[in-house]
Amino acid sequence: xxxxxxxxxxxxxxxxxxxxxxxxxxxxxxxxxxxxxxxxxxxxxxxxxxxxxxxxxxxxxxxxxxxxxxxxxxxxxxxxxxxxxxxxxxxxxxxxxxxxxxxxxxxxxxxxxxxxxxxxxxxxxxxxxxxxxxxxxxxxxxxxxxxxxxxxxxxxxxxxxxxxxxxxxxxxxxxxxxxxxxxxxxxxxxxxxxxxxxxxxxxxxxxxxxxxxxxxxxxxxxxxxxxxxxxxxxxxxxxxxxxxxxxxxxxxxxxxxxxxxxxxxxxxxxxxxxxxxxxxxxxxxxxxxxxxxxxxxxxxxxxxxxxxxxxxxxxxxxxxx
Numbered sequence: 001x002x003x004x005x006x007x008x009x010x011x012x013x014x015x016x017x018x019x020x021x022x023x024x025x026x027x028x029x030x031x032x033x034x035x036x037x038x039x040x041x042x043x044x045x046x047x048x049x050x051x052x053x054x055x056x057x058x059x060x061x062x063x064x065x066x067x068x069x070x071x072x073x074x075x076x077x078x079x080x081x082x083x084x085x086x087x088x089x090x091x092x093x094x095x096x097x098x099x100x101x102x103x104x105x106x107x108x109x110x111x112x113x114x115x116x117x118x119x120x121x122x123x124x125x126x127x128x129x130x131x132x133x134x135x136x137x138x139x140x141x142x143x144x145x146x147x148x149x150x151x152x153x154x155x156x157x158x159x160x161x162x163x164x165x166x167x168x169x170x171x172x173x174x175x176x177x178x179x180x181x182x183x184x185x186x187x188x189x190x191x192x193x194x195x196x197x198x199x200x201x202x203x204x205x206x207x208x209x210x211x212x213x214x215x216x217x218x219x220x221x222x223x224x225x226x227x228x229x230x231x232x233x234x235x236x237x238x239x240x241x242x243x244x245x246x247x248x249x250x251x252x253x254x255x256x257x258x259x260x261x262x263x264x265x266x267x268x269x270x271x272x273x274x275x276x277x278x279x280x281x282x283x284x285x286x287x288x289x290x291x292x293x294x295x296x297x298x299x300x301x302x303x304x305x306x307x308x309x310x311x312x313x314x315x316x317x318x319x320x321x
Contacts, residue, residue, distance in 0.1 A: 026262040028088050032063040036081050037093045038074035042187020043157050044204030045095045048122060048251050048289060055274030060267070070184040073097060073105060073159050082115040086258035088267060091119065094252040097160035099306035103314030104160045112307055118299035119253035120268040122275070123289040126224040127166045127249055128208050128234065130217040131200040132193055140221045140240035143200070147176040152199040155181050155189035162249040163189070163202040165319060166223060169245035170237075172317055193217060204249055205230055205288025223247055230288050250306070251289075252299060264296040 035053065039045040046068060053064040069077035074097035084090035092098070094116075102112050110116075129140070135152075137143035146152065156164035159182050167180055178200070183189040186203040193201040194216055201208070201217075205228060211217045212231070219234045223246045227236060237245050253271065255264055272293040274280055284291060294302060313319065 026266050028060050028062055030062050031089050032065050034065050034067050034090045035093060036067050036069055036077040038069060038077035040070040040185035040188055041068055042207060043185030044206045044249055045093050047206045049093050052274050056270055059270035059273055079109050081256055082110040084256045086256040088259055088263035092254045094254045096162040096250055100160045100310045102307055103310040104319045115257050116254040117257055117259050118296050118303050119255055119264045120271055121252045121292045121294040121299045121302050123291050124248045124250045125288040125290055126222040126228050127162050127202050128205050128222045129202055129220040130208050131220055132196055135199055143220055144174045144176055147178050153179045153181050155183055155192050155198040155201040157186040157189055158182050158184055162247045166202045166245055166247045173242050173244045228288055230286050268296055
């Protein structure tokens, strides 16, 4: 559904960056950097922010303050960044809602394309479908059959999140009517699943994997065109007979409008150096993150493309429930 070739265009730049990529074009002041995360602690956006923050501190020579500003639609945190001083000391950890909200919400307190400037697409990752152990289905076809007979519910990390839209697309492609129950992060959603308050959850591998490995939930399928190396025993939606539901989670960095390109390049190169470190790269891969680290110019094009593609999808599918 989403053209991932364009999304991954920055990967070549990441691989070719080499040692020179870590060299900063301009130096930030020692003032702390606010990294605004639009989700509660425990979800995929919060996890990647906290994984890379210590390395960014070393690369940039300043303190990184991860600031969680969760709300149902991830608008609060974005609004804070859109109005911040454009000096590189306030950044937004953009996830799917940032790119999809123009297609979902009737109005926004900012213009997604005009009131932000791109720094880098950090990574992408598959969405995993997990179910409560009391749900008898062990495969996606069995789950679809069950959903046509019973009233089932699915939890997500919020309206407009990738974890919401996979559920929308599954209902569309499978002819089911599974009810959406949104939370402020995938971390909160998985807690609801563990408590038996919902039948299933679409989430990120980073937040779901520990519970799958402990046997507290059952993994059914993942999005993407191949199985994720961190969970090789879990089949893809395509393998399970459902095509067209392959929404991927994405995580990027955006800055306020007017933030100089040299400053954004400095931050991007620092992020690329952190994620290129073998130990960090391994940690990210184990949690289902696929590193992209595109340049500011590439990410600006990626942002425009993703916003436009979701607006097109919104004309065909109801993305608001």
